[in-house]
Amino acid sequence: MRVAAAALFLILSGVAHAQQGNTTLAYDAANRGPVPIPPSEIGLQTVTAEPWLSLAGQRLFLEGAVFDKANDLLFVDMFSGRVLKVDPSKSVSTVVERNTIVPTGLAVHRDGRLFLAGVGNMRSGSVVAFRADGRGRAEIIPPGAGYVPDDLVFDSVGGFYFADFKGTSTQSTGGVYYASPDGRISPILPNLSAANGVALSPDGKTLWVTEYARNVLHRVTLADATTVAPVGTAIAYHFTGPSPDGLRVDADGNVYAAMFHQGRILVFNRNGLPIGQILIPGRDEGRFLLTTSLAFKPGTNEIYIVATDGEGSAGATIFRASGFAKAAIPFSHR
Known part of the structure; x- marks a missing residue:
């Protein structure tokens, strides 16, 4: 009891001392910009990406960065499709x-087809496949199925997990589902608020999910493609500020989360503990904050990040940085 009383006295003394000192809050270099780094993350190992390709002068909103089997970078423009x-x-x-x-969202099938996750009118979306040359459109999940697919990732047998972007911070009507190669759809993580990014660990046994409207990172241990292991789900991280978007993993199992409206990438180890971050240049001035997705160049640790300037005048840019480890080999490329 005496220890608790002493601790309380020290806390109150510290508050009193602070009140007797400087009485005016003031902006400084750490908090003046629109997207200050939260105190809990400011000590993370930090690098700044470099501009790699500017797409200024066009009305674009970039998402879904991936590399195809020819090592060309692909991404989608949400505005035009x-x-x-x-x-x-x-x-x-x-x-x-x-x-x-x-x-x-965009993913490459093992046969080279391009699978697009589309949110449609935000009430009914679809997953649509095209041949590698962009022809031969085929609906995999039609709008009438009732999902709003935002992102997807293939597993080792050619099925895919997709995020259903329905819901709000107070209405958990979205989730993550598995679409098997024969077309069956199974719920994996229901009752989510705008499920967004999805990624698989290199061994395919851990599914990572971002929940956009509730600002969390889920870690899901899989018993098999459609079954969550006993005691297999956990919220690995609570984000500060807006808002987790696309996910990618490297060969060591580290997880890279694009932070929409923050102009940065947060990096977690295989257990979901934060270990680093990548900043987009210009973020302190409010530029290129719409960071949505990233892709590892196969065989390297090079990361290509797609970001849009939002209400700014610089359009969209692809930035480049280096991650902790080399790219994980996608199951579709094995």
């Missing part, structure tokens, strides 16, 4: 033409 490709010479071409899918 297009899939764009950047080859190693930085030449940009259109793979999938304009459409009304409103894609936010």
Whole structure:
């Protein structure tokens, strides 16, 4: 009891001392910008990405960065529905033409097809596949199924997990589902508030999920493709500020979360503990805060980050940085 009383006295003494000192709050370098780093994350190992390719002068909203089997970078433009490709010479071409899918996620099937997760009108979305050349459109999950697919990731047998972006911070009507190769859909993590990013560990046994509207990172241990292991779910991290978006993993199992409206990437180890961050240049001035997705270049630790300037005038840019480990080999590439 005496120890508790002494502790309380010290706390109150400290508060009193602070009140007797400087009585005016003031902006400084750490809190003046629109997206200050939270105190709990300011000590993380930090690097700043470099601009790699500017797409200024175009009305774009970039999402769903992935590399295909030819090591070309692919990503989607949510505004037009297009899939764009950047080859190693930085030449940009259109793979999938304009459409009304409103894609936010992109994954490459083992046979080379491009699978797009589209949020549609935010009430009914779809998953649509195209051949590698952008032709041969096929609906995998039609709008009538009642989902709002935001992102997806393939497993070792050619099925995929997808995030259903329905719900709000007070209405948990979304979730994560598994679509098997034969078309069956199974719930994996129901009752989520705008499920967003999904990623699989290199061994396929751990599913990572971001919940956009509740600002959390889920770690899910899988017994098999459609079964969560006993005591297999946990909230590994509570984010501060807006808002976790796309996820990727590296070969060591580290998890990289794009922070939408923050212009940075947060990195977690295989247990969900924060170990680093990548900052987008210009974020302190409110530039390129719409950071949605990233992709590892195969065989390297190079990370390519897609970000949009929002209400700014600089359009969209792809940034490059280096991660802790090399790229995990996607199951679709094995």
